[in-house]
Amino acid sequence: MYETFGAVVQGPRVEFHLFLPDNARDPSQYFRGGSPRIKQIHVRGDFQDAVGSQNWSLDQTFKMQRLEHPHGWLYKLAIEQDLNDGYYQYKYFVEFENGTQRWVSDPIAKYGGNDQNENSAFVIGGRHTVVHPIARRRPPRDLVIYETHLDDFTAAFRHDKTPVDAFRERLDYLQELGVNAIEFMPWTAWPGSGFSWGYDPVAFFSVENRYVDDPAKPADKLVKLMELINDLHERGMQVIMDGVFNHVRAGNDPNLGFPYRWLYQVPSDSPFIGAFAGGGFFEEFDYQNNCVAEFIRDVCLYWLDRFQLDGIRFDYTLGFFRQGDAGVGIAKLIADLHQSLNQTGRSNVALFIEHLTDNRFEAIRDTNDIGAAGCWFDPFMFKHFEYCRNGNIDSGILRILNANLDFAPGKEPVTYLENHDHSSIMQEAGGRGRWFKTQPAAIALMTAPGAVMLHHGQEFGQEEWLPGSGDGRVVPRPLRWEESPLGGDAIGTRLFGLYQRLIAIRQRHPALRSPNFFPFPFNHPEGYGAFPEQDVVIYHRWGQAEDGGFERFIIVVNYSDFDQRIDIPFATDGHWEDLLNGGVVFVDNQKLRRQKINSNWGRIYYRKA
Template sequence: MYEQFGFARSVTGEQSLTLFVPDNTIDPKQYVRGGPCRIVEVRVIGDFQSLVDPRATNWDAATGFVTNKTQNANGYLFTYPFDPPLPDGYYQYQYVVRFEDSTVRTIGDPCTRYGGDLEDRSAFVVGGTLVEPLGLDNRLPSEDLIVYELMIDDFTEEYRGNRPAIDAVVDKLDALKSLNINAIEFMPWIAWPDDVTFSWGYDPAYFFSVESAYVHDVAKRVDRLSRLANLITECHNRKLHVLLDIVLQHARQGSGTNGFPYYWLWQNPIESPFVGQFVPAPTYGMLPLDYDNFCTQQFVTDVCKYWLTRFKLDGFRFDQVTGYDNPHFPQEGAPKLVADLKQYAQEQHLSNVSFILEDDWGYQVIQDANMIQPTGAWFDQFRSAPFGIFTGYAVTGQVNSQYMRVLNAARDFDSSICPTIYIENHDHGTVTCRLGSRDRWYKAQSYMIALATCSGTVLIHNGQEWGQVEDLWEDDSNAPPQFKRVQPRPLRWAEFGDAIGQTMRDQYSFLMDLRLQHKGLRSPNFYPNDYDLNWHNFSPDGYGIDEQRQVIIYHRWGDSGDGRLERFMVVLNFSDATQYLDIPLSINGQWTDLLNGNAVVSTQDYHLHNYPVPSNWGCVFWQK
């Protein structure tokens, strides 16, 4: 429903602006918490006033156009028709809202598709380039995805010049494709308030609009959305899935009346049914969205449907789902959102759409995901166990038996839910930062092999592939400005081509190709499944961990894609010395070491004896 509001042009050419405000005296199901908006009048102001009426002055409230207030089944509509229609162009506007107590506010449109140039102005386009992205012919299931996490501003800052950041991303798509990824997860591009000078995108205000800073070109303002459509088309032409990191737990209030319009459209903003605490969770100074009210649930669902269908996205990563998942209300919030979107995708004949949640950073995510039933969930233990800031194995230089549970990433998730595994993401210091320097990147190689050979959707953070060093404080509440978490960290593209960068990219490309070529590595099967975490040496059958020698052995298997079974014996050596091991094999015969020149080995007693495993590396023995 909400996607219908804002600017609209009918098939016969009529143009109008429509603001919708829900009201529970008209439709009691709209909200159970909140009050009436108490709006008396809504006027439209903009840069087109003098064009519509020569007696009017642009951006002047006194000569603004009074909307027509009507009632629909769910609340009130405030509509202004353009008669005659406006000519082709890019137009900016705002609503001037007067309330019963004579308060007057100038507010943006909560359903605008375009951002304006400043002061949280909304915009619309008449004419311009057709916004028609190309869809992806064959979406892959979550377990087959290798995702690249991309922050649009940082990714392009160093080389884009005066071009819109969205355009500049296209320059590097072939380089990304060479990593053997098949998906890009874009950090949020939904518009935030104009009083925010820099953002990661986790402070949305205009949920149907792409952030102006990413698409702004003063010479071609009518092409803002077509730029995003072109980026998606370019990704799909390369068989790259497009996932959007979307924030639906909170909204940015802004300063004054900037920010989330459905907050400011109430005379008393705290009575807005869109905001309120649905579940105790941090909101970082922003407005929690109240999923106890139907209007909020419908709004965010319509937002997702809009991005999914209008721009032919291939899925979402839902940020901080703990903030809208209330176990006491399992039919509201995140569970209902995911269920409704799955049903919508089915009705639209959209297969393999990814609905991936970011939830608790511990093992609680498993229980939460099993209740919500997404297609996937971020499994942060895969990162924090080796690269946690103080206690990570790579930081302390000592892997222990607890890592065996981490490597068995799919364990306890419902079979329909795929964990997302990674060793670095945007929220934490980078791998090379935790290792102490880029020169020590080689200490990450065994963890890279684990990433390529364990169950789940694989995710690689931008800059990880060449070892960019970035330190992020886990808690920056008392940090000096230079250590605040949310600040520009442009990718250093010179490192892309230097010796370390080239070597690391080759390694990631090789390992991700290995994963793509062997479907069995994407199965949930893992042995030992019930490893005793009190063991500090190999199990009696030779699997698990030898903490003294810092080596791990585990078995993976699954369908190879042609109906045949393929088996893998994975050996990881985290030490700085070659280790000579007795390696168990599940069957006799010939095995190929996929990591080390496809060396062929053979056994008749189910073991390789005294086999050398290279330092900070490993072996992946394969048999089919």
């Protein structure tokens, strides 16, 4: 419903549609909230010159008509003259019953404005394109995701290009690395034009202007994003959007805040904002009100449908979750999206959640209850931070390597060594001078169950420290491409090569993406398990091969700074290939004795039945 509102363009003409819910007309719309108390609304903008008025003037000609709607009221204005092709900005000028007046942006705007006024915008004519769905959408367990921030990724080389345009210049690099999904940190518009991670949204249907604004081609904003998605799809890379739907930046200024707050004479009367589950950041969406559930559902469907996205990562879902209540919040949102996706025949759309329970393992239970495809699995990262810092493993490593444990069938942990919220694994290891300490973590990541994620720069060892809070947290951290293989850096080249090799091994062998893992919870007498005295772990993975046959893996990872001599158990006798180091060994009596495992390194033994 909501996606049909806003500035509706048909050829050279535009209509403005603004919806406001009313529980007197539809009691289900909200239980907490009040009336907007609007006397009248006019549309103002830089289209007015073209229709015989003066841009941004308070001309009474552009008054919106108030019409009945089954769920509330629809304010509507049709511009009955053709407009020339171009990019036009506008805003609503609202007069309330108490005589106060306010400029408010369109909550359904598909385009943002070009200045500090946070105007809304629409486009007449211009270039058009259609986003094509990816030819084969992989299930979540098969994904190797690359989390990135458009600004930081492109800062060093984009020059005068938009971040979205510049990002396309590195697609060969990403394809060479081998990732098959790109997860973009939030691209929905935030207040102002400065740097942000995007977790303070105000315009949910609009791409952040900073990412797509080319002054020479202002009408191409959405086309730029669509073309990037098409390019990624053509290369077989799925596109995941990071969506922030727990909270909103309501603001203290209507120019810099969520419009559905400022369209109310008393902003606190807005049924869209209010306490729900508690916690979180900024102002919460009140999911006990149906208008919120419908609004967020339609935001998600707009991006999934029009931009043919392959997934959404839902930020901070603990803030809109009620345990045991599938009819509200994130559980209802996921169910509604599944219903729409099923009706349109789309499968394998990855709906992942970030669910920050105090005990992170409790997020698994909630993921199953919610029906999400999986959840971010912090324990894998935190344990490897600990191992990198201390140089020692413990028996807890078996639980994090057995990452799929307790997930319902078809649900996956998203495993990673770093993400945007925390310092890099290189920082935790002690800096780039100790780059080798990250190698066993990378081997474990790529040989454990789950959907795997890399954070940009991890593949060449970028070192970053993030404070837990404060002004120094959300600041620019441009990728240092001179440290990558593109810059000829020795460490970056070696790490990139390792990740490239591990990703290729994982993608060639479905058994590494299966949930099958042994041993757990304890070491096995035959020699599988975690051995803290040597800082070595040995585990068995198995499953169906690509051709329908059966494949097995014996993985040995040495986290210590010393070479180790290890007796390695095997599931069967015969020839086993070491996919990481090359070479073939012959196993007799299901054991290889006194095998040398280099420090901070490992073996990936493979045999196909």
